[in-house]
Each structure stands twice: as C-alpha cells, then as structure tokens.
Amino acid sequence: MENRYRLLIETDDQKGLIHTVSGILLQHGLNIEQNSEFVEKESNRFFMRTEVSGVVSEGAALVDELQSTLGQSAQIRLQRQRKKRVVILVTKEHHCIGDLLLRHRYNEMEFEIAAVVGNYDHLADLVEGFGIAYHHVSHEGHTRESHEAALVAAIAPYEPEYLVLAKYMRILTPDFVARYENRIINIHHSFLPAFIGANPYRQAYDRGVKIIGATAHFVTNDLDEGPIIAQSILPVDHTHSAVEMARAGKDVEKQVLSKALRLVFDDRVFIHGNRTIIFE
Amino acid sequence: MENRYRLLIETDDQKGLIHTVSGILLQHGLNIEQNSEFVEKESNRFFMRTEVSGVVSEGAALVDELQSTLGQSAQIRLQRQRKKRVVILVTKEHHCIGDLLLRHRYNEMEFEIAAVVGNYDHLADLVEGFGIAYHHVSHEGHTRESHEAALVAAIAPYEPEYLVLAKYMRILTPDFVARYENRIINIHHSFLPAFIGANPYRQAYDRGVKIIGATAHFVTNDLDEGPIIAQSILPVDHTHSAVEMARAGKDVEKQVLSKALRLVFDDRVFIHGNRTIIFE
C-alpha cells in the first residue's frame, strides 16, 4: 500500500550527505516528492526534510539503515502523513479555539482535536456544539500543583501528541512542561521578545508602538522564551486604545496560531536550541 | 499672496472646539483644505491639524486670537508650507543618507539638507557629489564632551530645525539632546522595544525571531526610548544569518526613516508624552 512519508534528518554536516540519503531512499524504492535541506553554519548541523511516496514495509529497517550509516550524531524521524492527536487548553477567550474548531470540522489541518480542557466553563457550549469533549478543570481553590495534577488527569487519557495553548492564561510548572517537552505550542499576544509577560497590549499602548503582533512558540520553562514558530503583525496608530489593540490583535493571534500549527502538524519544524528551522 | 498653512492645535478637550476654531479661520478668510482631529481620552487632550489656504497677513494675530480664545492649556503652531532646514549626522553606512540625498535632489520631501556631519570621512565623496557640504568631525582622541562641542560647532551655523541621525552610531549626551529637544530623529535598526541597544540583528538572530524591523523615533535621553514615529518590518527565516538580517534590514531602515521624515516635515506629528499623534 503506497503512502506518503516525511523523513526528517538532523546530523553533523559532512560532504555527500544528500547523495548518501537519497541513495538509501532509492534502494528502498521510495520516490522523493519534495526535498529541503539546510546547513546551520554556526553549529555545522545539517537539516533535511524529505517527502517520499512508496511502500515502507519495514519503517524501522529504513530508519536503522539511515542511523547506522549517518552515525550517532544523527536524529532521524520517519512519519507517515496522518492527523496528529491534540488536546487544546483554553481559558475564556473564544477566538483561537473557535477558529481551530472550524478548521477541525472541515479538515483544514492535519489534526484531530481529542478534547478541550478549560480552567473556566465559558467555552464548554461552543466546544461541545462541535461534538468535542470539554473538560472544565477549575484552578480555583487549588494550589498550582494540585490544579496541574487535575489537568494531567484530564489530558493523559487522550495520549495527545501535542498540547495547544489557545489563549490558556495560566503559567505552567517545569514539571508539566517537561512531561510534554517540545510538544506544547502557545500563542502569545505580542511580537516577542517585545512585551513579555502580562498585558502586552497595555505595554504596547504605553510605549506608543505603531505595529502590534502575535507570536506562536514552543513552551519552555522560561516564560515567553521558547523557540518561535511563527509571528505576524498589524499596523496600529494613536487612535487605538489598549482595548482596541487587544481587539484588533485577536485576528492576528488566530492567524499566527493556525499557521504555526499547520507547520508543526505537517512535520516541517525542527527545534534547534532556542531557534526553529522550518521548511515551508 | 495666497499660501497654504498648517495649523496645529493641542488643548484640553471641551465641547464646541471644532466650531470655535473653524469660526475663527472663517473670519480670517481662510479656507479649510484638510482637517483632522483626535481626542486622547486618557489625558482628555484634543489634537487638531488643519490645512488652510488663503492670505495670513498677520500670522501672529491669528495665533493670538486662537490662544486667547482657547486659553492657556492650548499649544498652537501655525506653519507656512515650506522646506524644513535639516542637518544629517552619519557614521559609515550609506544606505539611509544615500536615499535621503536622492530624495533631496529630486524634491521628493519638504526638506533642505543644509549639511551632513560624519564622525568618519567614508561618506564625504558621496555627499559632496550631491553638492552638499560634508563636515568630518572625528570622535577619535576626544572625550564625548569635546567631540560634541565640535559637533555643535559644525552644526550650529546652519541653524537646523531638525537633526536627522541617519545611522549615526554614537550615543548623544543629555546636553546635546536638550539643545535640540524634540527635533532629533533617529532610525533604530530593530522593531523597538525589542532589541534595544547594540547589535540588534545579532540579538534577533539569537532569539530566532521570524520578523525583523526598524523604528524611527524622536531622541530623548533614554536610549532607544523616545516617541516612535514609524515602524516597519520584514519577514525572515532560519536561512538568514545575523549578517544577512542586517543586510536585508537596511532596506526597511531607509524606508522607515524617509516615511517618518515625511510625516515630520509635513507637520503631521504631535508628541504627546512618550507617544505620537500622527495625522497621515
């Protein structure tokens, strides 16, 4: 049965890598549909994303052969094209989750929303109206630790590949982040690294900027400091109050989040230190 | 002799301001060609920019009448449409000064470049080739104070209305800034307030941003903190090294600087605390 696969390779750069890898793919009878490479000069690392079509009867054999040929410095992922299983976390704002629910319903992205978890119940009706399970896990009356334990209890049964913070407005502990390392994607409502932290639109208003933005990034333990996946901006002027900036910013936020998720779910993103290599 | 004037009024907001001002202009036989108003709600200040055509035989009389009618909280400027006299400061980079020299030669903006002052002589040939005086005022072997004294000695005879820092890479002292308060315009090579200070493109690379930018702003004593006039951006990706970001950024820098200068020279910019009100 012919399928389409994404092969992602990261390794120390050396002469002949493309020839070597393409030779192995050829031997396995796979056809290269799309191919992108990049060498990051400062670290001398080679990144390659290849879309192949064909029959991979023994996925592990292909990966094993690549691994033994390229050596220990190589990290190799082989992914069949399929929907990623996702749990989305929300607080009260509807615009990002609403956009994702519509895209999910009409198969606009390669993802399966397994469930939505919110620390308020404001969005339960919206989510359930789309036939998706909504878990209300309130933080009120809880320590951060006990709340996160409840979150994990709600999330874990779905075995998500990715967590999406669609305007989830609470800070996560290092333990929680470690549990889903490199698999949590957040939308921050500013053009990072400007206006880190709370109330970025108010900060933007006070600074008098002429452009506002939004940033989708992987979550690490440093607040708003994880690897950036996508950013976009919107011009503003003196007629925008902080509240109007926030309103206008919502449209950018949902665009940036969906763009970033599309890149991640299409297996186009490498994390390299605190930066991303993205083959669009 | 019929001319065109810009009337800029800033005052505490109150009912009937537009009616009052438009009545005085009518009495003086002036025709409103273009009119913009804005009320900044947090400070309750009213801003108005009016382009009028007609004969203002006694400019002071019009301003006096407006002032006595609007009261002491009002700040009133009346400017005949004419070229602003400007001195430009540079270091070694050619892209912003080159763009301004071309625009000056072909009357693309309302300014007269009286002279260019550089702390290196790299750009002397270019500037003089456009028939503009170039003063080389080296900072080498000087204290900051003695260098600035030499700068002032070079600049002052031209009696500039504005100083333009077209990639002038040295920090100015509070004394120097005070001498040209609200009249120094700088181009900063980042999307402020991100990446304040030295080497912003290196900072942007290290942070892994997907968008870089440039900011034109008035210079105050707080480095890179003055009121922003204009900003623009450029998408980048992992293939851009810090050097390539810097190269790509040059085009944005010169666009943003010329846009900001056009706004200032057309008397479209109010400074309001650390923000600008701009009637484009």
Add this chain to the structure above:
Amino acid sequence: MENRYRLLIETDDQKGLIHTVSGILLQHGLNIEQNSEFVEKESNRFFMRTEVSGVVSEGAALVDELQSTLGQSAQIRLQRQRKKRVVILVTKEHHCIGDLLLRHRYNEMEFEIAAVVGNYDHLADLVEGFGIAYHHVSHEGHTRESHEAALVAAIAPYEPEYLVLAKYMRILTPDFVARYENRIINIHHSFLPAFIGANPYRQAYDRGVKIIGATAHFVTNDLDEGPIIAQSILPVDHTHSAVEMARAGKDVEKQVLSKALRLVFDDRVFIHGNRTIIFE
C-alpha cells in the same frame, strides 16, 4: 437617554461647512466624539462623518435643519449606533460563513444575522448549530428568475438592511440587485480588477503571479465591478498549485470580508460613483 449617533453628510463643497455643521450640532446639545472630513477634488464633493453623543429627541428635526441649511445637494444620514440586520447567502464553502457565525455569537461586530440562505444544504448543520435559521433554496430545476423569486421569498420576511454574499457562487440578476441597491456586499476571491470572473485562482496560477488577494465590494450589475470596500493580499510562489492558492486564499477572503463588513456596519463607508470614501 444619552446615545451615540453617526451623522453622515455628503454635499457640494463650500467654505464654512465644518463651522456650519458643528454649530448646528452644538445648538442641539450634541457632543462631537469623533469627526472626519474629506473633499473629493475632482467632483468637488464634501464628505463628513461625525460620531456624536447626546440626546436626539427629534432626529428628524436635526436632519431637517441640516438639510434646509445645506441645501438640496446634501445627502444626510443619521444613524443611532445599533446592530444592522443581515441575511447571508452561501453556496458550499464554509470558511466565510463560519467566521461570521463565530463573530456574531461573540458580538465582535455590530450585526444581527437574521438568517442564512443557501442554494445547497451543505452548511445547514453548521448554521443551525449556532442557532440561526437556514433556508435551503435550491437553484436546481429552476430558471434564474424562478430561483431568485424563491430567494426573495426566503429573504424578504427578515427585512434585512444588508445582504452578505459569503461565497455565494451564483450571479444575481439586475432586478435582484436593484431590490437591494448599495446594500449587497460580496467577497471576490481575487485582487480585483485582476482575474474577474470564474476560477480566479486558476487564472492567477496560469499568469504566474507572486501575490494573490481578495476583494470585498458592493454588488452592482457589472460583474465584479462594484465599489471596492477592502482588499488584502497574500504572497505566493511557484510551489503553490492553483488548488493550494485557493486553500491559502480562503484565510484572506474571510479576513477581508469581515473587515469590510465592520466598516459598513460602523457606518464608515460612503459610495461615491464607483469608488468608496471610508473613514476608518
């Protein structure tokens, strides 16, 4: 009871108009919250949009006074700030209607969706899931005239102020357009006037453009020729097939449509011949 109103005036330009109008508003005890004017030089027409707050006990009296003062060339609209009643027409595509349903549910725009009418039933579930009436008015087996008669029968009871064509893919007759003159807004999936007519993304692909776009405009009898309200664009390259351009274009289409509707529903748009004057 204090309300907020939008006063829209269009008249032949003459000296003193702002003074005259602001005087009448002052006499009626109304406070100008926001004011914009523009003189279109080629036709010598004056356009003014004023947001006023206060009590308009006799709306007609104010309008009558303005009309008798400004004369017969003046067109005057006074609108209390309120939601516009809208019927939306769709065919099969979900992205624009989905976006509008979300914005409606969360009061993001000043409109009330009275009903959705589709020539297929594909979108009935989505629309009804948001608690909005869906009318399936198939065109199959109908002449254009009998289909439009059925459309009118479905639409008319709602007495809509505006019709929104949210990817309604059928051409409307002059009779239908005349019935809702200047009140039908369409989203066209190209950067008009490029690629008029059917299959614009295929046309764009064949022409090899590097940018695609979308255009929201009022509908007139000339296909894709009505006054443009808003446009936006998206960069594309050789890797985009016509199908991928169409997919990417959907995001721009829904952004442009919602931007245009916001402008119209906020009473910011004048139609002037085949152009629009918009006070943003």
Add this chain to the structure above:
Amino acid sequence: MENRYRLLIETDDQKGLIHTVSGILLQHGLNIEQNSEFVEKESNRFFMRTEVSGVVSEGAALVDELQSTLGQSAQIRLQRQRKKRVVILVTKEHHCIGDLLLRHRYNEMEFEIAAVVGNYDHLADLVEGFGIAYHHVSHEGHTRESHEAALVAAIAPYEPEYLVLAKYMRILTPDFVARYENRIINIHHSFLPAFIGANPYRQAYDRGVKIIGATAHFVTNDLDEGPIIAQSILPVDHTHSAVEMARAGKDVEKQVLSKALRLVFDDRVFIHGNRTIIFE
C-alpha cells in the same frame, strides 16, 4: 583555486535525479553548500539549483557529464559567482535608476552597470556623477526602427548579459526583444495583470482600488505579459489622488525592481513558460 558556482538544472522528472546529480558533484570533488529542488507537476519538469564550492578545472567536462547522463531533455547552466554585466535603459524618472546607482556604488548586488542609455538627457548628470557612462539616444524625429537601431548601436559594444528597463517608457519591437531574449527585465507600475498599459495609477484611481502595486517581469512581445519575477503592494485609500498614488508607488517600484534583479543576478530564477520558478 576554490570558487563558488551555481548549477541550474531543468529536466523531465524521473526517479533518482537528486542521487544522480549529487553523485556526479561528489565525484568532481565539489561540496554542496545549498540545494533546492522543485517538481512542477503539470509539466512533470524537475528544477534544481545547487550552490557548490570547490575547483571546477574543466567546467565543460562537468556540464558534459551531467548532460550525457540526464539526456537531451535537460537544460544545464553552470555559473561561477560573479557580477553580471548590465545596461540600464531609462526615460525621465530618477527613482529606480537612483536606487540602482547607489546599490552599484556600494556593491549591494552582483552587477556591474556598464552604461545607462536614456531617450532623454534628464538623468545624464545623475548617472555621470556616479562615474557611469550615459548615452542620450533620443527617439524624436526617428521611426521606431531607426531609434532602436541607434539604441542597439549604443548598447551592443557593452555586450550586456541583461538589459534593465528602469522606467523606460517606450515599447520595444519584437526584433529588439528577440535580440535579448529572456534577458530584459522591466518594472511595471501596477500589480499585474491589473491595469496593463498606459497610466496604471489613473486606472487604479478610477477603479477605486484599496491596494496598488508594482511588478518586475521579463519582457516578451506581449506588452506587460512576460514572466513575473517579483511583485509588491502598498495600501491606498480615498485620500490618494492618481498623482499621489503615483508618488507613493515609486517607493514600491524601486523595491520590487531591486528585489527582482537580486534574484536574477544570483541565478535563482528559472523561466518556465510564462511563469518563473524562483529558489530564494
């Protein structure tokens, strides 16, 4: 002596192409610095651009081996990285030529301006001030044929690789275009294919568009119909007269032209029918 080369290959698609080509490069001791491929599905053509470093002692031998291996359908170009020799044609407008002269003076692009030819003498001083030869070849009193003969007489001695029409406002004959097939680059002052022909800003004003643009393209015999290299846009509104659109558009024109030239001079552009494949 180690150099950097660009290898551009276009051929019918088949399995194993990347492996084959990379193998030949490896045998010749060349290192792949950057590599991009694309398969155009409709025509089943494979495009590849590879930057290699190393010593190509027998350039022809490498190309010959590739040609004999890939077969007759393959078109192969091998270019050492070096400045392209260019003649620029102008009429009266300064903004594009001014920008190019500055970039040339400071080595911002890989090109050598051999000469500038204008059908007026307006720009002679500017060009000669940059130390570049200016030829005034007036069209007045000439038939199109005799004028072009004079143009060719002025251009031919420079043996240019590319002709750049930097706001050259006259139509070229098929004979002239054929002489420099696929080597003439024009900047058109609209967002093609909208507003083909004369006075596009006036057309844009009359149509009431909210965005204007510029297009850089290869010149073919169909006016404004050649393969597009780059496009960019600028938002406008009702306050822009046709004249103001033209003024604002100049900045976009020079940006788009320099962007397109950079792509061409870096050997990043394939012409494929009436479209371009560009590896940025």
